[in-house]
Amino acid sequence: MHNIAVIGAGRIGRIHASNAKTDPRIDLKYVVDPIASSADDLASSTGAKVAGLGEVLADPDVSGVVVASSTDTHLEFSVAATAAGKAVFCEKPIDLDLSKARAAATALGSDDARLFLGFNRRFDHNFRQLRDRIHSGEMGALETLHIISHDPSPPPIDYVRVSGGMFKDMTIHDFDMARWLLGEDPVEVYAAATSVVDPAIGEAGDVDTAKILLRTQSGKICVISNSRRSGYGYDQRIEAFCAKGLLRAGNVLSSTVEVWGEFGSQTDALQNFFLDRYAGAYRSEMSHFADILDGATPAVGYQDGISALAIAEAAMESHLGSKAVAIRY
Amino acid sequence: MHNIAVIGAGRIGRIHASNAKTDPRIDLKYVVDPIASSADDLASSTGAKVAGLGEVLADPDVSGVVVASSTDTHLEFSVAATAAGKAVFCEKPIDLDLSKARAAATALGSDDARLFLGFNRRFDHNFRQLRDRIHSGEMGALETLHIISHDPSPPPIDYVRVSGGMFKDMTIHDFDMARWLLGEDPVEVYAAATSVVDPAIGEAGDVDTAKILLRTQSGKICVISNSRRSGYGYDQRIEAFCAKGLLRAGNVLSSTVEVWGEFGSQTDALQNFFLDRYAGAYRSEMSHFADILDGATPAVGYQDGISALAIAEAAMESHLGSKAVAIRY
Amino acid sequence: MHNIAVIGAGRIGRIHASNAKTDPRIDLKYVVDPIASSADDLASSTGAKVAGLGEVLADPDVSGVVVASSTDTHLEFSVAATAAGKAVFCEKPIDLDLSKARAAATALGSDDARLFLGFNRRFDHNFRQLRDRIHSGEMGALETLHIISHDPSPPPIDYVRVSGGMFKDMTIHDFDMARWLLGEDPVEVYAAATSVVDPAIGEAGDVDTAKILLRTQSGKICVISNSRRSGYGYDQRIEAFCAKGLLRAGNVLSSTVEVWGEFGSQTDALQNFFLDRYAGAYRSEMSHFADILDGATPAVGYQDGISALAIAEAAMESHLGSKAVAIRY
Amino acid sequence: MHNIAVIGAGRIGRIHASNAKTDPRIDLKYVVDPIASSADDLASSTGAKVAGLGEVLADPDVSGVVVASSTDTHLEFSVAATAAGKAVFCEKPIDLDLSKARAAATALGSDDARLFLGFNRRFDHNFRQLRDRIHSGEMGALETLHIISHDPSPPPIDYVRVSGGMFKDMTIHDFDMARWLLGEDPVEVYAAATSVVDPAIGEAGDVDTAKILLRTQSGKICVISNSRRSGYGYDQRIEAFCAKGLLRAGNVLSSTVEVWGEFGSQTDALQNFFLDRYAGAYRSEMSHFADILDGATPAVGYQDGISALAIAEAAMESHLGSKAVAIRY
Numbered sequence A, B, C, D: 001m002h003n004i005a006v007i008g009a010g011r012i013g014r015i016h017a018s019n020a021k022t023d024p025r026i027d028l029k030y031v032v033d034p035i036a037s038s039a040d041d042l043a044s045s046t047g048a049k050v051a052g053l054g055e056v057l058a059d060p061d062v063s064g065v066v067v068a069s070s071t072d073t074h075l076e077f078s079v080a081a082t083a084a085g086k087a088v089f090c091e092k093p094i095d096l097d098l099s100k101a102r103a104a105a106t107a108l109g110s111d112d113a114r115l116f117l118g119f120n121r122r123f124d125h126n127f128r129q130l131r132d133r134i135h136s137g138e139m140g141a142l143e144t145l146h147i148i149s150h151d152p153s154p155p156p157i158d159y160v161r162v163s164g165g166m167f168k169d170m171t172i173h174d175f176d177m178a179r180w181l182l183g184e185d186p187v188e189v190y191a192a193a194t195s196v197v198d199p200a201i202g203e204a205g206d207v208d209t210a211k212i213l214l215r216t217q218s219g220k221i222c223v224i225s226n227s228r229r230s231g232y233g234y235d236q237r238i239e240a241f242c243a244k245g246l247l248r249a250g251n252v253l254s255s256t257v258e259v260w261g262e263f264g265s266q267t268d269a270l271q272n273f274f275l276d277r278y279a280g281a282y283r284s285e286m287s288h289f290a291d292i293l294d295g296a297t298p299a300v301g302y303q304d305g306i307s308a309l310a311i312a313e314a315a316m317e318s319h320l321g322s323k324a325v326a327i328r329y
Helices: A011-022 A036-046 A053-058 A071-083 A098-103 A125-136 A157-162 A166-182 A199-203 A279-293 A302-321 B011-022 B036-046 B053-058 B071-083 B098-103 B125-136 B157-162 B166-182 B199-203 B279-293 B302-321 C011-022 C036-046 C053-058 C071-083 C098-103 C125-136 C157-162 C166-182 C199-203 C279-293 C302-321 D011-022 D036-046 D053-058 D071-083 D098-102 D125-136 D157-162 D166-182 D199-203 D279-293 D302-321
Strands: A002-007 A026-032 A062-067 A087-091 A115-118 A142-150 A186-194 A209-216 A221-227 A235-242 A245-249 A257-261 A264-267 B002-007 B026-032 B062-067 B087-091 B115-118 B142-150 B186-194 B209-216 B221-227 B235-242 B245-249 B257-261 B264-267 C002-007 C026-032 C062-067 C087-091 C115-118 C142-150 C186-194 C209-216 C221-227 C235-242 C245-249 C257-261 C264-267 D002-007 D026-032 D062-067 D087-091 D115-118 D142-150 D186-194 D209-216 D221-227 D235-242 D246-249 D257-261 D264-267
Touching (some): A002 A011, A002 A053, A002 A279, A011 A026, A011 A036, A011 A062, A011 A279, A026 A036, A026 A062, A053 A062, A053 A071, A071 A087, A087 A279, A115 A302, A125 C257, A142 D209, A166 A186, A166 A209, A166 A221, A186 A302, A209 A302, A209 D221, A221 D209, B002 B053, B011 B279, B026 B036, B026 B279, B053 B071, B062 B279, B087 B279, B098 B302, B115 B302, B125 B166, B125 B235, B125 B245, B142 B166, B166 B302, B186 B302, B186 C186, B186 C209, B209 B302, B209 C186, B209 C221, B221 C142, B221 C209, B221 C221, C002 C053, C011 C026, C011 C036, C011 C062, C026 C036, C026 C279, C053 C062, C062 C279, C087 C279, C098 C302, C125 C235, C125 C279, C142 C166, C166 C221, C166 C235, C166 C302, C209 C302, D002 D011, D002 D053, D011 D279, D026 D036, D026 D053, D026 D062, D053 D062, D062 D071, D115 D279, D125 D246, D142 D166, D157 D199, D166 D186, D166 D209, D166 D221, D166 D302, D186 D302
Parallel strands (some): A087 A115, A142 A221, B002 B062, B087 B115, B142 B221, C002 C062, C062 C087, C087 C115, D002 D026, D002 D062, D062 D087, D087 D115, D142 D221
Antiparallel strands (some): A186 A209, A257 A264, B142 B235, B186 B209, B235 B245, B257 D246, C142 C235, C186 C209, C235 C245, C257 C264, C264 D264, D142 D235, D186 D209, D235 D246
8 A cells, every 4th residue: 555645635636535545555644735624624534634745745654646736836846746755646737837847857857756747538448448449550540630628618717817828728638638649749730719708718818719730740630629618518529530440539428318309319418527527537547646656657747748738838829820830849 | 114003192192103203114104083183183293194093904005003092992903903914012001901801812912913012111221221131140140129110199080090000000010020020920919008199099999009029930029119109200210139239220310410508419300200201212112113013023912911910900809808819820 | 434244245245345345434344254265355355354144233333234145045134134123235136936025024024124125227327317307207207118128148057047037037127127117016017038048048947038018007018128148238228208208228338439430330339247337326325325324214125126026926927828917016 | 394404424414414304393405515425325314415515505495504514614614604694503613723713703703694503512401401500599609610521532543633632622612611601701721731541642742631720700710621531431520619509410321220249339331422422412402403593593603612712722822831821702
């Protein structure tokens, strides 16, 4: 059993704490949060102790730390935990500032560092199955890729203002999926984006709707479609056009119940919330963290975080300049 | 080109006349109907002549006759046309009275007779594809069969009263489908039926809802589900459970358009009317009649009509006696 | 927290023990099994103690007992645990012998007894959603019901021989679903059954394929389709034909991945194993057992077990006598 | 009845001739083709006369002309027929040369001219239903649009060489669909294209795979996906993302038959050939031509042809220059 600590007792921290509690290889020893009541609540519901970050990092019985605190602390806490010899499971994004994130290369990109960056969609069993089948070659070489990623409804405008913008906050997942499925890094991006969902988002200088084209060195083309609001639930679909046919992963419905009436047939609603849609993915992430604590190499690491962020910055540059932009990793 | 006549200028007669007009091997020469205005309308819209049955049967240029008149005349007109040496395309059912229908065996069941009985579903390309794949053996031997056949809404009660009852009027199609797909005759029937759609149907001594079990000599079991009213369109589905898996044919939708909203996703409506659902089947029937006029053997004949009727009578006996009944062909 | 014991460390006992361990309101205190190695294994993986039944029933700290032992002990252990004042979560069927099960009415059917019979399908979220929507009346009154329940592949013949026959072993689930969804007890059954999956099953006096018709007092009709082998995974579908339309629950697929090729489009495989298909249902059962330990009334109890068994016996009588049989509760 | 002539007895000319023959308002009087055997064959199978273009245009009984000859003659024959006072049903594209097509504005764009340009997809009942529902506003304002249009397999390289390039030959349909569904003209295009299907296509200076972004004045964004080869049939899908949800039109399958096996469930193949997929659309086009001959205004005309061609030229410029290009209509 590996003792771990969860830093951050907010929504995503509570998910990781709960998964840590039920993972057979992990014991949740500490919970850290500057808001005492949040830390206390999570500690009491999980049987963990409340502690400060210093205490956690100094405890030789703690072998891993989950960084689920606010985005602006991801980098700092990951560096500190790595320096203390802990394996780190850090939520995405690694940071909102690419140059700052690059500056941590020595600390986090070294061979000794064990940083696992939580791009949760790689751990969804549907997308994993899709990737396995793309890579099996059963349908021939992958040629083009469509990623549809539309949220049910936009976040509060206060969140939007500190989010770093849609590309770094939301599309970052899709940039990572693109890299993971394409099997190579995009070299150029063209982004057409707008704000039609909520005028306040546009006034805040952000976009809420985008279609993004990525091109790789070998000539593969990827389309990403984003919207902050779908009107029909959490739309998470991927289509991989291969030389011999199409592989695709579809949405997850709330149940298999259908109703047939005069209108036709109607399915149940799409799962509407990312914590439901990716509940299994979050459990699998924790299981992978247990693998890392057992000695495995992180499946997603520092360089993946840098690469996704680099694409996001280039996409913003493309959007602002209305031109294709070469991506600098 | 083969000259034919259509007897009966009602709904189904007009369909056959229209298909005759566009079939490249057939010329529609005559239309026959005791209601002069109906005959005139159909003749003028198709370029055919109005005539009496005697004139038609006496015309040596007429090689085929379509009997689309009222059910009580099917047998008489088919016998007369056969006696005149014409090929006959007769609408189902062959008659409502099994013993009367049996009595025509010499006239209609002989080697010389060319009677094609219009069980239209055999000519639907979906069911034909289903049958071909069952018979190909790709999924192993057929073991059990489910036929779902629910009408959008019940016929007028005046029609119900002269229909011969649901089993002979509606289920007769399903009995024929069962024989065609099972590849052997059922030997026993058990029918559970009721009237829940319209009290007037029950008061008229008929049923509007039924689940029917058929068993064949070799042990295959078939379930037929019938309702005079679905609430969601014309439900025409078949599932064939085979040793290695399932083959099924589904419903036909009005279009491929879907809408996704908060409720989930919704297809367009099921095709709601048998003349739409089986438009292609009716054209294929006319093409098969052209084959017969060219010398082919009818794919569905007198004995098929007798067999379906015999099952219908046994089903009624089962329903009335609440017991399984052996079918006497 | 409620202390419970699990009796039986076989496949289903291990599921319940695992769910007890992760349920936030339950502590698994004891594991009981006559095979010491099985008991030891389960105890060590769950942190429970191995004990004998007497010790468990004598322990005042134990408030509930899960009976997951072999079928012939269900009744005896449930009676003993009830007598000791424990709440009981007993696996289906309650017994293979209806008269023996009836004889336990005083012990298990009393107001004091808290017997929860584990008809797991009632706890599947898809079927629960289906039932809620049937009962909401949104599509009008339920008229007829189709339950398709086909296993992926037949059990070992040694199991078949002691199973009590397909109706009591497998269809018992569907009889319970029928009662639950119809909202009333069937009064008559007609069963058409055969053995085509495995000759050894027929030689053992059992059937492996059946179509069963149930009728209720108010005139609702239910069709149950059973096969011990589907060839395509675990087929668990229900269609509820209502006055205004159809409500249905479909199968669960292994993933949302599809492949499109020359053949058409292909989904991923159906979930193939009941422990996968009903993993969530088993967790919900344990949660409901916690509700009972908190004071709730069992959602499925002794009389439900008797009723399902009574239908199964009548179905067998119908099959053997080839006639409809009135069900005696 | 309106007498018409079909110019061109190739594949598409034969379709239009066949539809003219069965349309109740149209008589096919003449067939024109420089290859005598082709003209003779089509004339004999349709009962039309073979004639030269001059004879056809001079015949006052001819009220309409279908121009289904080779692309380089579309403009010339349309102008000549218009000058002769005939209504014209011209196949797409109007020409491969935008400036040449623009030069015909006086002749073809005048109020007197009755030019119907055959963008067949507008007449597909699925896409028409999609458009009606977008325009009904039931799902709120259209925001973004995805058009997927992949051919089953690439044309012969000899055809590719004279096709005018994929954008003018194939994407032209999608540009027209985009305009029709968006309800406004795109103002900017960015095209990412490549040749991966067949090296010979790339060597011929053409592309076979493209993802194209269009933006309208009001800010709507449209993605078009093209491939000359799908591996899975004729992929013709459209998704319209609206403020309240999604409207989409899917592919058409060869039948409703499905097979379920160990792999999962499998549909029948997608319709594989555009003449099958759009058979109904071609019939509807001919019916619309009859409307025009009865006095209606063409639903698609000269300016639509110019606009689609202008987008195609801008897309090519974008592809060659790797930059977004403003569209000049």
